[in-house]
Every structure is written in structure tokens, then in C-alpha cells.
Amino acid sequence: MAMPADKLRARVTRTMFLGFVIAAYCFLLLPLVIVVLASFNAGELLTFPPQGFSLRWYSHFFNSAPFITSLYFSLRLSAVAMVVSTLLGTAAALYVVRFAGKWRDVLRLLIVAPLLLPEVLSAVALLFFFYSIGLRKTVGALVVGHVLITLPFVFLAVSSVLYNFDVSLEEAARSLGANKFRTFRRITLPIIKPGVISGGLLAFIVSFDLFAVSLLLKGIGVATLPIQLFDYVTWDFDPTAAAVSTVSIAMTLIMVLLIEKLVGLRSLRF
Amino acid sequence: MATPNQVAWQRPTIGSHAGHRARAWLRANAALLLVSPTLIFLSCFLVVPYVNMLVMSFRNPSTTSVFAPGYTIGNYTKALTDPFYLGVLAKTIAFGAVTTLVCMLIGYPVAYHLARTRARFKGLLYVCILSPLLVGVVVRCYGWIILLANNGLINNTVKQMGLAPHGLPLMYNAFGVGVGLVHVFLPFMILPILSAIQSIDPALEEAARSLGASRIGTILRVVIPLSLPGIQAGSILVFVLTISAYVIPVLLGALKFKIMATLVIQLLIDAFLWPFGAALAFILSASGAAVVYLFIRVTGPLMKGLA
Numbered sequence: 001m002a003m004p005a006d007k008l009r010a011r012v013t014r015t016m017f018l019g020f021v022i023a024a025y026c027f028l029l030l031p032l033v034i035v036v037l038a039s040f041n042a043g044e045l046l047t048f049p050p051q052g053f054s055l056r057w058y059s060h061f062f063n064s065a066p067f068i069t070s071l072y073f074s075l076r077l078s079a080v081a082m083v084v085s086t087l088l089g090t091a092a093a094l095y096v097v098r099f100a101g102k103w104r105d106v107l108r109l110l111i112v113a114p115l116l117l118p119e120v121l122s123a124v125a126l127l128f129f130f131y132s133i134g135l136r137k138t139v140g141a142l143v144v145g146h147v148l149i150t151l152p153f154v155f156l157a158v159s160s161v162l163y164n165f166d167v168s169l170e171e172a173a174r175s176l177g178a179n180k181f182r183t184f185r186r187i188t189l190p191i192i193k194p195g196v197i198s199g200g201l202l203a204f205i206v207s208f209d210l211f212a213v214s215l216l217l218k219g220i221g222v223a224t225l226p227i228q229l230f231d232y233v234t235w236d237f238d239p240t241a242a243a244v245s246t247v248s249i250a251m252t253l254i255m256v257l258l259i260e261k262l263v264g265l266r267s268l269r270f
Numbered sequence: 271m272a273t274p275n276q277v278a279w280q281r282p283t284i285g286s287h288a289g290h291r292a293r294a295w296l297r298a299n300a301a302l303l304l305v306s307p308t309l310i311f312l313s314c315f316l317v318v319p320y321v322n323m324l325v326m327s328f329r330n331p332s333t334t335s336v337f338a339p340g341y342t343i344g345n346y347t348k349a350l351t352d353p354f355y356l357g358v359l360a361k362t363i364a365f366g367a368v369t370t371l372v373c374m375l376i377g378y379p380v381a382y383h384l385a386r387t388r389a390r391f392k393g394l395l396y397v398c399i400l401s402p403l404l405v406g407v408v409v410r411c412y413g414w415i416i417l418l419a420n421n422g423l424i425n426n427t428v429k430q431m432g433l434a435p436h437g438l439p440l441m442y443n444a445f446g447v448g449v450g451l452v453h454v455f456l457p458f459m460i461l462p463i464l465s466a467i468q469s470i471d472p473a474l475e476e477a478a479r480s481l482g483a484s485r486i487g488t489i490l491r492v493v494i495p496l497s498l499p500g501i502q503a504g505s506i507l508v509f510v511l512t513i514s515a516y517v518i519p520v521l522l523g524a525l526k527f528k529i530m531a532t533l534v535i536q537l538l539i540d541a542f543l544w545p546f547g548a549a550l551a552f553i554l555s556a557s558g559a560a561v562v563y564l565f566i567r568v569t570g571p572l573m574k575g576l577a
Contacts, residue, residue, distance in 0.1 A: 010485060013485065013486065017379060017383070018383075020379055021379055021380055021383045024376050024377075024379070024380045024456075025380070025395070025398050027376070027453065028398055028399065028401060028402060028453065028456065029398060029401060030413070030417070031410050031411075031412075031413025031414050031416075031417065031453065032401060032405055032409075032410070032413060034413045034416050034417055034423070035409060035412060035413040035416065038416055087307075088307055088308045088311060089308070091304040091305065091307065091308065092304065092305045092307075092308035094301075094304050095301055095302070095304035095305035096305065098301070099301035099302075099304070100305075107305065110309075110312055110316075111308060111312065113312075113316060114316060117320075118511075118514030118515075118516075118531070118555075119516075120514065120516040120517075120531060120535060121514065121551055121555070122316070122319075122320075124323065124534075124535070124538055124547075124548075124551065125316075125319035125320050125322065125323045126315065126319050127538075128319060128322055128323055128326055128544065128548075129315070129318060129319035129322050131336075132322065144315050147311070148311075148312075148315055148316060151308070151311075151312075205404060208406070209405070209406030209407065209408075209409075211406070211407050211408055211517050212516055212517055216535075216539070226406050226407070226408040226409075229408045229409070229412070230408050230521070233408070233411075233412050233415065233521075237419075237421070241412055242412070242416070245408075245409040245412055245413075248405075248406060248409055249405055249409060252404050252405055252406075256397070256404055260393075260397075
């Protein structure tokens with residue numbers, strides 16, 4: 001008599017637990033799914049049920065000069081930030097993992113600091129700084145802000161690959177007569193390449209989505225895509241913003257799939 | 271080949287001796303060239319700006335320029351004696367604590383499930399958990415605006431069904447901001463708890479079960495105590511991120527819901543009160559650090575004997 005009641009209770013508990021977990025996943029995905037659905041909705045206003053499939057908001061987006069200008073600006077800015085932080089971050093990771101002695105932990109903390117400090121506080125500090133040296137509101141200031149925030153991502157991605165690196169491979173190459181540069185190019189670089197690429201892609205995503213830093217450091221009349229989107233959402237409620245958002249989600253998704261294919265998301269440790 | 275004579279003739283003078291030493295040092299420390307660009311970059315654009323901001327917080331305020339000559343601690347005393355700023359600070363910390371608690375309550379079951387599941391689509395679940403981090407903050411908030419706004423999806427549906435004729439206040443208040451913050455900071459709670467649970471030997475749970483503990487009893491008395499370090503790490507992360515969050519409170523609170531970070535930026539950007547705003551920013555950071563320190567002191571004894 002007791003057993004079935006116990007089993008029933010266990011089953012109810014288990015079902016409730018699973019239901020809760022599924023609800024939590026829905027919560028995590030909800031705003032993204034809503035944005036994508038809204039972008040394909042034919043109606044002017046967002047209502048439920050949807051009013052049929054349409055691509056008109058995408059054509060609005062691609063015919064809107066402010067959005068296209070800011071999209072190009074964002075792509076260029078993120079590309080520059082990605083290249084600079086990939087170069088700086090990869091070299092720094094090589095040093096910290098391979099050569100740094102007693103300063104290793106201090107160095108690592110310093111390089112990861114922009115990730116630990118509030119983004120908006122770093123942006124304010126940079127704003128004060130650029131104001132005092134007279135470089136306020138220039139594109140250079142914007143690039144510096146983006147590199148500062150994206151650098152830790154490259155550093156972490158490359159160092160996590162380097163920690164699993166078998167140094168004897170390099171020693172073998174050296175003992176077989178390769179010089180330092182050749183060893184680096186033929187042995188080290190190919191092995192750390194996945195970390196460098198995924199770090200760079202991550203830097204691109206982060207830079208492309210950065211908001212607070214861009215808002216405080218951008219010049220007048222300059223807008224990145226998130227800022228343009230923010231301005232639009234503040235004044236308009238039509239689903240053009242949803243189309244822009246969906247394009248941005250799609251870009252991120254492509255990058256994430258690339259990272260997953262190259263190294264696996266789980267290898268990125270934060 | 272240099273004969274001993276030639277070498278003696280070429281004996282370095284003091285200047286080239288120094289050059290020689292520098293070259294030898296460089297050869298030994300050539301690797302420093304790898305990190306020096308980053309060090310220079312971070313010194314110029316991270317260390318100096320933060321020091322500059324700290325100095326700024328001690329400058330005299332001015333009405334005609336961003337600051338007046340001379341130094342003072344008046345910015346700090348003004349902020350710490352004004353009930354308005356203290357009230358906003360208390361509200362910010364309380365809001366951070368509630369957000370952290372909600373993240374913990376939602377995040378723990380999700381982390382436990384992911385740690386113990388044998389589902390084939392585990393990788394996909396992992397991507398779902400990371401997804402809020404990978405999508406830009408404006409896009410994420412826009413999704414919540416579509417849902418929560420006064421003429422948004424939920425309110426329109428509710429009105430159509432006649433449940434609440436005037437709609438529900440879902441945005442521009444603590445609720446809307448809280449939803450946005452819990453959503454984006456949930457991964458920071460789930461990931462540390464996940465790795466803590468993954469490091470617990472499942473045999474311990476089986477042992478507790480075979481000794482007669484119920485499923486819930488096992489979780490409460492075995493799994494949760496052993497995963498406390500993960501809970502602690504996740505809570506600290508979420509709390510610190512919440513009290514310094516700026517963009518989400520602005521987008522979902524529309525300045526009607528005031529917390530410290532939005533207030534500081536308003537003072538700095540709109541009112542140009544740079545010294546006072548900088549002082550407030552440091553007070554916020556120091557209060558956050560104090561709360562985290564207290565939290566570690568309180569939870570530390572619970573984790574005695576855990577790595």
C-alpha cells in the first residue's frame with residue numbers, strides 16, 4: 001500500500017522538477033524567440049496571434065540609410081577591435097602562460113580586469129581620461145574602449161588552449177634544427193590556432209554588441225548598430241527593429257557555430 | 271676568427287659595456303616583448319583612467335567648469351550624509367540581493383539537471399544557457415519590451431481577454447528591470463554551480479539513497495552542502511554585476527526606476543557633476559565590496575572542509 005503512494009509521489013516530484021527546468025529554459029530563450037517571430041510578422045503592431053508571414057520589415061531595414069550606415073560602421077569598428085585585441089591578447093597569453101614567473105597571477109588579474117570591472121565604470125574612466133588629454137569623442141577613443149573590453153576574451157581563449165599544450169612538441173622541433181621563429185610558425189601557431197580564432201570571433205561578437213562604452217565614447221553623429229537600434233526603439237515601436245535584431249542574432253549564431261566547430265564552446269573557460 | 275689580441279683591442283668601453291648588458295638582458299627576457307604592448311595599453315587605458323577617476327572624486331566641484339582647483343573630501347561626506355543618495359544606495363543593494371536570490375532559486379535546479387542528465391542534446395542545452403550572453407543587450411531588452419510594454423504582447427493579450435482592463439504594470443519598474451537582469455545574469459549563476467555539482471561523485475548520492483534518505487533529503491543534505499562553493503561564486507558574480515548594471519535599468523526602467531548606476535551616469539553625463547559622480551561611483555563599488563566580504567565571512571564557515 002505504501003509503495004505505490006511513494007512511487008506516485010516520486011513521479012510527481014520528478015515531473016514538477018522537469019517542468020520547472022523546461023520553464024527556465026523557455027525563460028532564457030523567450031526574448032530571442034519573440035524578436036525573431038516579430039520580425040517575420042506582417043502586422044504593424046505586435047499582436048497575438050501573429051498576422052501572417054512577411055519580409056517587409058527586412059526591406060525596411062535594408063532601405064533605411066541610418067541603419068545601414070551604422071551597420072557598416074559597427075562591422076568596421078568590430079573588425080579593427082578584433083584584430084588589435086587578437087594580436088595583443090595572443091601575445092600576452094603566450095607570455096603569461098609560458099614565461100611569466102612570480103608575476104603570473106598579477107598579470108592575469110590585470111589583463112582580465114576589464115571583464116571584472118563594471119563596463120560602464122570603465123567607460124566613464126576612459127571618458128574622463130580622453131577629455132583630459134583632449135581626445136574626447138574621436139573614433140580612436142571608441143576603438144580603445146572596444147579593445148579594452150574585448151582583450152580579456154582573446155586572452156582567456158588563447159590561454160585555455162596553451163595550458164593543454166605539450167611543450168615537448170616544441171622541444172622536438174628545436175632539437176631537429178628548427179629555429180625559434182620556424183618552430184613558432186610550424187608548431188606553436190597551428191596548435192593554438194583554434195584558441196586564437198575562437199578568441200577573435202568572441203571579441204568580434206562582444207565588440208559588435210557593446211553598448212555602454214560606445215554610448216559614452218562615441219562622437220557626435222556617429223552610431224554603432226546597437227546605439228542606432230536603441231534610438232529607434234525609444235521612438236518607434238514597429239518591427240523594423242525586430243528585423244535588425246534578428247540579423248544581429250543570426251550573425252552571432254554563425255560566429256558561435258564557428259567557435260563550436262573549431263574548438264567547442266565548453267573549452268572557453270571564464 | 272678573432273685572435274686574443276684583437277679581442278683585447280676591442281675590449282668594450284663603459285658605454286658599449288652597458289649596451290652589451292642591455293642586449294644580454296634583452297636576449298634573456300625577449301619574451302617580455304610579447305606582453306609589453308598589452309602592458310602599455312592597459313597602463314594607459316585602464317590603470318591611468320581609474321587613478322584619474324579616483325583623483326577626480328577628491329576634486330573641488332565647480333559650476334563653470336568640470337572641476338575647480340584644489341582637493342576636498344566634501345564629495346564623499348555630501349554623498350554619505352544625504353538621505354536621498356543613501357536611500358538609492360540601500361535600494362540598489364537590496365535590489366541586487368533579491369536578483370541574486372531569484373537567480374539562485376531558478377539557476378540551481380537547472381544546473382543540477384544539466385549536471386546529471388544523460389540526454390544526447392546536452393551541448394544544445396549548454397548553448398541555451400549561454401544564449402543570453404551571446405546576444406547584444408539592446409536586442410535582449412527589445413525582446414522584453416515587446417513582451418512587457420504597456421501596449422506589448424502580454425498586456426494586449428490580457429486586455430483582449432478582459433482580465434485586466436488597464437493592463438498590468440510590467441515595465442518601467444523594479445519588476446521589469448528585475449526580469450531583464452535575472453535573464454542575462456542567470457548564466458553566471460548556473461555555470462559555477464554546474465561545475466561544482468559535476469565535481470561531486472554521484473556515488474555519494476547513491477550511498478545516501480541506499481541508506482534510506484529520500485530524493486529531496488539527498489539533495490538538501492548531500493548535494494547542496496557539497497556545491498556551496500559554486501553557489502557562493504555564482505552569487506558573488508550576480509550580485510556584483512547587478513549593482514553595477516546600467517544598460518538594462520535604462521532600457522527597461524526608462525529612468526523611472528532609479529538605482530545607483532543610472533543615477534551616477536545621469537550626474538556625470540547630463541549634470542556634468544564629475545567629482546561628485548566619481549565619488550558616488552566609488553561609494554557604490556566600496557559598498558558592493560563590503561557586502562561581498564560580509565557574504566564570504568558568513569558563508570565561509572558553512573564550507574569548512576570543502577576544497
